[in-house]
Structures are given as C-alpha cells and as structure tokens.
Amino acid sequence: xxxxxxxxxxxxxxxxxxxxxxxxxxxxxxxxxxxxxxxxxxxxxxxxxxxxxxxxxxxxxxxxxxxxxxxxxxxxxxxxxxxxxxxxxxxxxxxxxxxxxxxxxxxxxxxxxxxxxxxxxxxxxxxxxxxxxxxxxxxxxxxxxxxxxxxxxxxxxxxxxxxxxxxxxxxxxxxxxxxxxxxxxxxxxxxxxxxxxxxxxxxxxxxxxxxxxxxxxxxxxxxxxxxxxxxxxxxxxxxxxxxxxxxxxxxxxxxxxxxxxxxxxxxxxxxxxxxxxxxxxxxxxxxxxxxxxxxxxxxxxxxxx
Amino acid sequence: xxxxxxxxxxxxxxxxxxxxxxxxxxxxxxxxxxxxxxxxxxxxxxxxxxxxxxxxxxxxxxxxxxxxxxxxxxxxxxxxxxxxxxxxxxxxxxxxxxxxxxxxxxxxxxxxxxxxxxxxxxxxxxxxxxxxxxxxxxxxxxxxxxxxxxxxxxxxxxxxxxxxxxxxxxxxxxxxxxxxxxxxxxxxxxxxxxxxxxxxxxxxxxxxxxxxxxxxxxxxxxxxxxxxxxxxxxxxxxxxxxxxxxxxxxxxxxxxxxxxxxxxxxxxxxxxxxxxxxxxxxxxxxxxxxxxxxxxxxxxxxxxxxxxxxxxx
Ligand SMILES: Nc1ncnc2c1ncn2[C@@H]1O[C@H](COP(=O)(O)OP(=O)(O)OP(=O)(O)O)[C@@H](O)[C@H]1O
Ligand SMILES: [Mg+2]
Numbered sequence: 001x002x003x004x005x006x007x008x009x010x011x012x013x014x015x016x017x018x019x020x021x022x023x024x025x026x027x028x029x030x031x032x033x034x035x036x037x038x039x040x041x042x043x044x045x046x047x048x049x050x051x052x053x054x055x056x057x058x059x060x061x062x063x064x065x066x067x068x069x070x071x072x073x074x075x076x077x078x079x080x081x082x083x084x085x086x087x088x089x090x091x092x093x094x095x096x097x098x099x100x101x102x103x104x105x106x107x108x109x110x111x112x113x114x115x116x117x118x119x120x121x122x123x124x125x126x127x128x129x130x131x132x133x134x135x136x137x138x139x140x141x142x143x144x145x146x147x148x149x150x151x152x153x154x155x156x157x158x159x160x161x162x163x164x165x166x167x168x169x170x171x172x173x174x175x176x177x178x179x180x181x182x183x184x185x186x187x188x189x190x191x192x193x194x195x196x197x198x199x200x201x202x203x204x205x206x207x208x209x210x211x212x213x214x215x216x217x218x219x220x221x222x223x224x225x226x227x228x229x230x231x232x233x234x235x236x237x238x239x240x241x242x243x244x245x246x247x248x249x250x251x252x253x254x255x256x257x258x259x260x261x262x263x264x265x266x267x268x269x270x271x272x273x274x275x276x277x278x279x280x281x282x283x284x285x286x287x288x289x290x291x292x293x294x295x296x297x298x299x300x301x302x303x304x305x
Numbered sequence: 306x307x308x309x310x311x312x313x314x315x316x317x318x319x320x321x322x323x324x325x326x327x328x329x330x331x332x333x334x335x336x337x338x339x340x341x342x343x344x345x346x347x348x349x350x351x352x353x354x355x356x357x358x359x360x361x362x363x364x365x366x367x368x369x370x371x372x373x374x375x376x377x378x379x380x381x382x383x384x385x386x387x388x389x390x391x392x393x394x395x396x397x398x399x400x401x402x403x404x405x406x407x408x409x410x411x412x413x414x415x416x417x418x419x420x421x422x423x424x425x426x427x428x429x430x431x432x433x434x435x436x437x438x439x440x441x442x443x444x445x446x447x448x449x450x451x452x453x454x455x456x457x458x459x460x461x462x463x464x465x466x467x468x469x470x471x472x473x474x475x476x477x478x479x480x481x482x483x484x485x486x487x488x489x490x491x492x493x494x495x496x497x498x499x500x501x502x503x504x505x506x507x508x509x510x511x512x513x514x515x516x517x518x519x520x521x522x523x524x525x526x527x528x529x530x531x532x533x534x535x536x537x538x539x540x541x542x543x544x545x546x547x548x549x550x551x552x553x554x555x556x557x558x559x560x561x562x563x564x565x566x567x568x569x570x571x572x573x574x575x576x577x578x579x580x581x582x583x584x585x586x587x588x589x590x591x592x593x594x595x596x597x598x599x600x601x602x603x604x605x606x607x608x609x610x611x612x613x614x615x616x617x618x
Contacts, residue, residue: 023380030410038398108394112455114360115390116411117383304361 027118028126035130093178124299180291311366341505344515387456397441
C-alpha cells in the first residue's frame with residue numbers, strides 16, 4: 001500500500017522534472033531565437049563573413065594552382081581545414097560572441113530575462129544555441145561554396161563522402177567549442193573589453209603559443225636526429241615527425257593539427273606517430289562536451305550569485 | 306501574497322568585506338494590498354525584490370510569493386508575478402512592440418494573442434504612437450512605461466515594482482500613480498519600493514520601512530502616521546498684538562503644549578504631533594482679547610519623520 005503511494009509520488013515527481021525540462025527547453029529556444037537574429041544582423045558578422053569567405057576561397061585557389069603535384073579534393077580540404085578553419089574559425093566564433101553575457105551585464109538586461117519562467121541553465125543554453133547557429137550557419141554555407149569551387153577547379157572531382165562529412169563535422173564542433181569557451185569567458189569577465197582580450201589570448205595560446213608548448217616538450221624529452229638548424233624549419237620538422245601528436249589531443253583544433261591533417265582522408269587507421277585516428281576525433285568531441293557542461297554550470301553559478 | 310521568513314542576503318566578494326544587504330526581514334503582504342517598501346539608498350530594497358522575484362537566491366530564510374516558495378518553486382513564482390526592475394535594460398536594437406512579444410513568448414502565449422496583447426498594453430501605458438520605435442530611442446519616461454507594460458504581459462495577480470516613478474517628472478509621476486491605481490482596481494496586488502515617503506503615503510495602504518538592511522517598522526499607513534506623530538513635535542506660530550507673560554502662562558497650561566517661546570512679537574508653541582490644539586489656543590486668545598494677526602500650524606513633516614527613523618544608529 002505504502003509502496004504504491006511512494007511509486008505514485010515518484011511518478012508525479014518524474015513528470016514534474018519532465019515538465020521543468022520542457023519548460024526550460026522552450027525558454028532556451030526563445031532566448032536562442034533572439035540571440036540568433038541579433039548576431040546575424042550585427043555589422044561585425046557581415047564583415048567577418050566576407051573576410052573569412054575570401055580567405056578560404058583564395059587559399060583553396062593557391063593550394064591548387066601552385067601545388068607541385070596535382071591535388072586531390074581531399075588534400076585541399078585537409079589544408080583548408082588545417083590552416084584556415086583551425087586558425088580563423090575560432091577567431092570568428094570569439095569575435096562574434098565575446099560580449100554575449102557582458103553586454104547583458106552592462107546593459108542591465110539580465111534581470112528582465114531572469115524574471116521569466118526559465119532557469120539560468122536554460123538562459124545559458126539558449127545563448128549558446130543562438131550564437132553558435134548564427135556563427136555556424138554562414139561558415140557552413142561558405143564551406144559548401146568552397147567545396148564546390150574546389151571541385152570546379154579540379155575538373156569536378158568531389159571529395160569522398162567521409163572526408164566531406166568529417167570536414168563539416170569538425171568545423172562545426174570546433175566553432176561550437178570556441179563559442180562555449182568564449183561564453184565561459186564572457187560570463188566570468190566584468191567588462192566586454194576583458195572578455196574580448198581574454199578570448200583573443202585564448203586563441204593566441206592554442207594557435208601560436210602552442211608551437212612553444214610543442215617546442216618545450218621537445219626540449220624536455222631530449223633532442224631528435226637530423227634536426228634542421230633553422231628554428232622555423234626545426235619546429236615544422238618536429239611537428240611533421242608526429243612524435244608530439246599526442247599533445248594535439250589537448251588542443252581543441254588538434255584534430256586538424258600536427259600530422260593528423262594528413263590523415264583526414266583515412267579518418268580511421270593511424271597517424272605516422274601511431275596514435276589511432278579515433279583519438280583526435282574523440283578529443284574534439286570531448287572538448288565540446290566538457291566546455292558545454294562547464295559553460296552552463298559556470299553561468300548558473302556565477303550570474304547573480 | 307508575499308510572506309518572508311527571515312529573508313537574508315549576504316554578498317561575498319573576493320578580497321573585500323562581506324556585505325549584509327538584507328538582514329532577516331519579515332513582512333506580510335495581503336491580497337489586495339498596495340504595499341510600500343520604503344527605505345533610503347542602499348537599504349536593501351532592490352536586493353530584497355530580486356530575491357522575491359527569484360532572480361537572486363537568498364543566503365538564508367525564504368519567502369512565499371503568489372503562493373509559491375521562491376526556493377522550491379521559482380518557476381511558479383515567476384509565472385504568477387510581474388516585475389518592473391529599477392534599471393531598465395532592454396535590448397535597445399529591438400522595437401517596443403517586438404520586445405513585448407519577445408517577453409510574452411516565455412509564457413507560451415499563442416502567437417496571435419501575443420501581438421494583440423502587446424498592442425493593448427502599449428495603448429494602456431500610452432505608448433501606441435511610438436510602438437514601432439526602437440527601445441533605444443525611447444526617453445526615460447517612455448522606458449518606464451514600457452517596463453510597466455512588460456511586467457503585466459502575463460496577466461499576473463501580483464506586481465512587484467522597484468522604484469516605478471524614479472526619475473519621472475511630476476506629470477509623469479502622477480500618470481504613473483493613476484496607472485498603478487487602475488491596475489489595483491483590476492484586482493492586482495501591488496508591491497512597490499520607493500525612497501520617497503509622501504509618494505508611498507499617497508499610493509499605498511501599508512508600508513514596510515527598511516533601513517540598513519533591517520526592517521524598522523511594518524504597519525498600515527494610517528497607524529504609522531499616528532504613532533509617528535505622537536513621537537514628533539508640531540509647531541504653532543502666532544503673530545499678535547498685546548501679548549504678555551500672563552497669556553503665555555495660560556497657553557503653557559493647555560494639555561498637549563510642550564513649550565512656548567516669545568520672539569519678536571511672535572509666539573512659537575511646540576505641541577505634541579498627534580494632538581490638534583490650535584482651536585483651544587485660538588479660543589483662549591480670543592477670551593484674553595488678543596488680536597491675532599496670523600496663525601500658522603506646522604504639521605510634523607513626514608519626510609523628517611522618515612529621516613529621523615532612518616538616520617544614524
Ligand atoms: N551584486 C551585488 N554585489 C555586492 N553588493 C551588492 C550587490 N547588490 C547590492 N549590493 C549592496 O547591497 C546593499 C543594498 O543595495 P540595494 O541595491 O538593495 O539597495 P536599495 O535599497 O535598492 O538602494 P537604492 O535606493 O539606491 O536603489 C548596498 O550596500 C549594495 O552595495
Ligand atoms: Mg534599489
């Protein structure tokens with residue numbers, strides 16, 4: 001008898017949790033929709049999209065026209081991903097979303113939002129969803145345009161399906177991850193100025209200072225043979241050797257870095273360093289999941305605490 | 306409608322002292338009240354309101370608002386109340402009507418209904434003519450009106466207003482008061498904060514005075530005015546010919562007179578604030594054959610009372 005009552009109580013609790021989730025999801029969509037339109041109609045979006053599109057197309061063109069050997073579409077895509085997407089993609093995500101929370105703090109619009117029937121986690125999720133779709137949408141379109149142009153330049157050879165999907169999936173995951181990292185920064189930062197500076201600092205760390213990280217690890221682990229004396233060539237040599245590929249697993253853009261990008265066509269199998277190809281894929285997925293959880297929880301704790 | 310139990314908020318900030326913004330406050334707001342929440346700058350009004358609206362979680366204590374606990378069921382609280390914040394942060398790039406529709410969406414009001422209600426509310430607060438203007442292009446007074454409109458978009462039974470008339474001109478203040486009265490007539494319970502006593506006196510039936518994060522007094526406006534008067538002095542100043550010490554002595558004997566002073570042909574009579582003895586004095590002077598040129602009563606200034614209640618320790 002009592003058990004039956006208990007079970008019913010539990011059932012009603014479960015539906016109420018379900019109701020809460022449904023309610024939060026609705027609220028998050030409302031927040032996301034506004035965030036999406038606000039980001040999409042922002043002038044900086046327009047400028048950045050044009051610059052990004054141009055650099056991607058120009059890079060593809062030079063990669064094909066000035067290659068020593070005839071390129072396959074897979075190779076070109078690997079290069080576009082490894083040099084353009086990995087470096088400029090995160091920067092775009094950062095620049096387009098750096099003030100998503102600081103702006104609300106300085107504009108005092110947060111109280112009006114938080115007095116609506118949705119949880120803080122839902123607000124954070126909505127912001128993430130709105131900003132990233134606004135960033136990812138033009139980038140996806142440009143990526144498709146780029147793939148089309150690459151094929152046109154290569155006598156209508158199209159990339160294989162798994163490279164095509166791998167390229168798009170990696171691009172989206174990378175942009176989402178940086179948008180989330182920037183959401184964390186924006187939540188913690190007091191002003192928009194600090195937010196953008198910290199965001200660019202983060203970008204510099206993973207894209208330029210990372211070479212230093214690799215170099216220091218190389219020094220610590222002892223010298224290699226046949227190393228070129230020119231420092232720039234030396235670092236290229238070190239990277240291409242694949243010996244330090246495992247370091248790239250700690251970089252959100254690692255999937256396309258190190259010697260991994262040479263393997264985009266395989267997507268399975270292993271790299272020159274012997275690291276199985278699923279590892280860098282797992283790395284970017286893990287980066288995304290972790291930054292997602294941290295972003296939502298930091299927002300929940302930091303905002304109005 | 307609102308009941309707080311030892312509601313407390315302490316702000317911890319890294320590297321500096323903790324701030325006790327709200328310290329174990331208790332008060333009750335009944336259905337149908339227009340409840341005034343009065344206190345000087347920094348007393349903790351906004352912090353209390355942000356807890357009541359479930360925007361901020363209390364450090365200790367709790368409250369029930371519109372029938373729901375702010376900690377256990379914040380969503381229900383938010384669904385059933387309307388809130389007008391002190392600082393009006395709108396998305397300035399959006400038009401007023403779109404903003405209202407945006408806020409309406411959170412309450413799952415159907416699409417067709419949303420637009421209708423947004424228009425209706427803009428008419429109610431007198432913004433019909435500028436409904437399609439960006440919120441960023443609104444004046445302060447217009448923003449206040451827009452803030453009131455968004456607070457009632459979900460047809461709440463309780464309205465919480467943080468300094469609704471702050472920064473408005475006299476005409477605007479008057480209009481706002483009328484709007485608040487209209488909403489009250491529709492059956493909405495109203496809780497409003499202010500640091501201006503006469504304003505609370507004019508609009509509210511009950512008041513809670515907050516000072517330095519603690520409740521000083523909670524009472525009806527009528528009672529409060531009475532108790533305060535008994536503690537405070539009023540003055541009657543009389544200009545008259547043929548004043549002499551005998552007359553002054555007689556005045557001193559009247560019940561309620563605390564002190565009498567003669568100064569340049571004027572007598573300054575200090576009386577108890579809760580008694581009106583000017584008729585007694587008047588008849589005495591007539592009996593004594595004193596010709597009164599002017600007689601002025603100075604009621605205790607409620608503003609002063611408020612200051613005396615809230616100043617110092
Ligand atoms: N987010 C916060 N962090 C730290 N301290 C805060 C915060 N919000 C308010 N305080 C402090 O709490 C105290 C009460 O502030 P509150 O804004 O509640 O006062 P108020 O009564 O609304 O004043 P006013 O009439 O000026 O609006 C002040 O000392 C203020 O500095
Ligand atoms: Mg305040």
